Amino acid sequence: MNTIEKFDKHIMHSYGRYPLVMQKGEGERCTDENGKTYIDLGSGIGTNSLGYCDEKWADAVCNQVRTLQHSSNYYYTGVQAEFAEKLCETSGYDSVFFGNSGAEANECAIKIARKYSFDKYGKNRHNIITLINSFHGRTMATLSATGQDVFHNYFFPFLEGFINVTANDIDDLKSKLDDTVCAVMLEYVQGEGGVNALSQDFVNSVYDLCAEKDVLIIADEVQTGAGRTGKFLAGEHFGKKADITTMAKGLAGGVPVGACLTTEKCSGVLSAGTHGSTFGGNPIACAGGIAVLERINGDGFLGEVNAKAEFIRKELEKCSEVESVSGLGLMIGIKLKTKTASDVAKKALENGLLILTAKDKVRLLPPLTISAEELGDGIRILIDILEE
Numbered sequence: 001m002n003t004i005e006k007f008d009k010h011i012m013h014s015y016g017r018y019p020l021v022m023q024k025g026e027g028e029r030c031t032d033e034n035g036k037t038y039i040d041l042g043s044g045i046g047t048n049s050l051g052y053c054d055e056k057w058a059d060a061v062c063n064q065v066r067t068l069q070h071s072s073n074y075y076y077t078g079v080q081a082e083f084a085e086k087l088c089e090t091s092g093y094d095s096v097f098f099g100n101s102g103a104e105a106n107e108c109a110i111k112i113a114r115k116y117s118f119d120k121y122g123k124n125r126h127n128i129i130t131l132i133n134s135f136h137g138r139t140m141a142t143l144s145a146t147g148q149d150v151f152h153n154y155f156f157p158f159l160e161g162f163i164n165v166t167a168n169d170i171d172d173l174k175s176k177l178d179d180t181v182c183a184v185m186l187e188y189v190q191g192e193g194g195v196n197a198l199s200q201d202f203v204n205s206v207y208d209l210c211a212e213k214d215v216l217i218i219a220d221e222v223q224t225g226a227g228r229t230g231k232f233l234a235g236e237h238f239g240k241k242a243d244i245t246t247m248a249k250g251l252a253g254g255v256p257v258g259a260c261l262t263t264e265k266c267s268g269v270l271s272a273g274t275h276g277s278t279f280g281g282n283p284i285a286c287a288g289g290i291a292v293l294e295r296i297n298g299d300g301f302l303g304e305v306n307a308k309a310e311f312i313r314k315e316l317e318k319c320s321e322v323e324s325v326s327g328l329g330l331m332i333g334i335k336l337k338t339k340t341a342s343d344v345a346k347k348a349l350e351n352g353l354l355i356l357t358a359k360d361k362v363r364l365l366p367p368l369t370i371s372a373e374e375l376g377d378g379i380r381i382l383i384d385i386l387e388e
Contacts, residue, residue, distance in 0.1 A: 003033060018349055025052025028370045028378075030354070039378040040354040041366040046191075046223050046331070049250030049292060051367040057253045057291040064287035073281060083286035086293045087251075087259060090232055092241060095267035098281035099258035102222030102248035103137025108260035108275060109185070109218045109244045110141055114161075116216060116269045117182035128218075129176060129184045131167040133193030136185065136220055145185060148193065168202040177209055183244075184210055185218040188234040188328075192223075194359040195326045195333025203238045216266065217242040222258075223331065226250040227296045227368050230306040230329030237328060250368070252288035295369070305330055305368050308375055312364065315379050321386040326361070334362040336386070344385055353381045 001009070003021045021033045028051045031037050043049065050057050064079060071077050084096050097108050110128060117125045130136065134147040143151055144159040152158060163181070166172045167190065177184070184206055189197045210217050219242035224234035228250060231237055235245070243266055248258040256279070262269070279285075295301060309329045316322050316334060326333040336344070341357040348355050356363040362382075366375060 018346070020349060020354075027051045027054075028367050028374045036352065038349075038352045038354050039374055039381070041364045041370075041378050041382075042354045042356045043250070043365050043367045044254065045249065045356065046228060046365040047249045048254045049226055049228070049368050050253045050295060051369050054253065054291075054295075054369065056295070057288060060287045060291040061255065061284055064284050068283050070279070070282055070284075073276065073278075077281070077283055077286075079283045079286045079290070080281040083281075083289045083293075086290060086297075088261070090293055090297060091245065091261055093245065093261035094264045095262050097260045097270065097275065097277075098286075099260070099277045100256040100279050100282075100285075101137070101258045102220075102246065103139045103142045103258075104277065104280075105222065105246035105248055105258035105260045106136045106142045106145070106185075106218075106220060107139055108258075108270075109220075109246050110145065110183075111275055112244055112260070112262065112266055112269045113183035113185075113216045113218060115274065116266055119269065120214075125180055125182050126161050127163055127180045127182065128161060129163050129165050129173070129181055131186055131190070132164050133167060133190050133196070134185070134187055134220070135190070135192035137222075167196070168199045170202055170205045173202075173205060174209065177213065177215065179213075181213075181215055183216040183218050185220060187220045187224065188238060189224050189229065189331055191331065191363075192358055194361055195331060195363055197326065197328055198238075200238060203240060207240055216244060219245045221245050222248045223365075224328070226292065227302055227305055228329055228331050228365070229327075230302055230309060232296060232302070234328060251292060252285050253292045255285045255288040256282075257285040257289055301368075308366070308370065308372070311372070311375065312379060315383065319383050319386050330364070330366055330368060332364040333358055334364070335360070336362065339386065344382075347385045348382060351381050351385065353378055355382065 022030050023033045024031050029037050114126050130145045130147050132147040136142040136145045141159050145162050147164040163176050225247040243263050245261045251257050316325050323335045323337045341362045345355050
């Protein structure tokens with residue numbers, strides 16, 4: 001029985017998988033069990049932010065494994081304290097709750113928003129506005145929050161208390177932002193929804209209207225955060241700082257982590273016993289997170305991310321099959337003229353290139369550390385496929 005047969009026999013078929021069995025990775029390339037190598041422009045859906053098995057990152061994680069692999073959150077650990085300090089200093093937030101994923105971080109944000117409103121205004125001010133085409137996770141609450149009908153099936157009844165607004169439609173927002181709303185939850189760039197950035201005018205309106213009504217703003221930066229867009233947080237591109245920001249994916253370089261960051265306004269909302277996580281703030285994840293933050297905060301790092309992003313966009317603009325390019329930084333969506341994104345992804349796999357899709361677009365989320373040479377090689381493979 002080969003690996004795929006063994007896999008399919010014992011693991012639930014909840015993913016549409018490509019026929020690739022990864023065995024190892026180094027830098028921006030991975031190798032399958034047959035020895036074929038691939039340039040990875042997807043980085044585990046933006047999670048391997050420093051590529052595969054970065055030496056300093058791996059040393060930090062391995063050293064932590066040999067020191068203390070887990071501690072109950074009934075106790076304190078130095079590595080969690082250090083990670084929290086570095087993350088708050090880098091992001092400009094006051095406090096953080098650690099979980100294990102983006103969905104968990106968003107669950108925490110939802111609970112904070114509702115408890116903030118309950119503590120201050122009482123019941124019946126619990127609705128949260130989310131945007132059409134948003135994606136916030138696959139738990140029952142975050143699935144209910146997600147503004148895509150395709151996800152609202154099978155698992156009835158979904159949780160109440162979420163209202164959808166059309167992205168970039170200020171009038172729609174105004175019509176639904178009533179006295180039952182406690183928060184607006186948004187992605188500055190909708191990743192799974194098609195790699196589409198919000199307009200500056202719409203973001204400005206969200207912040208202005210919410211400030212008038214003491215409605216919290218939750219920024220879902222699970223995919224956009226940790227340097228992905230060329231700034232540590234995508235909100236910096238818009239000159240905005242949400243009351244609550246959620247992070248995950250690339251924050252710890254490939255080990256599970258989720259972070260819900262709050263300003264001082266919300267830092268005391270969760271009292272003892274109102275939220276928790278067995279593995280949240282796990283020492284191994286924190287060690288990985290510290291290594292990632294140290295790299296991102298290094299001189300010139302984000303400048304290099306932006307330079308790589310500019311290179312990709314310029315090369316894609318030369319391709320006759322490309323209709324448009326969306327996104328920010330190294331979070332790139334490619335709308336095609338005649339080809340389908342899924343077919344391009346399959347062809348890329350055959351040619352030793354790993355890419356992603358988002359709705360009808362090809363999506364690129366390369367490691368932030370990818371070299372100019374490997375990036376050039378990967379983009380040439382992609383353009384050759386598109387030009388066929």
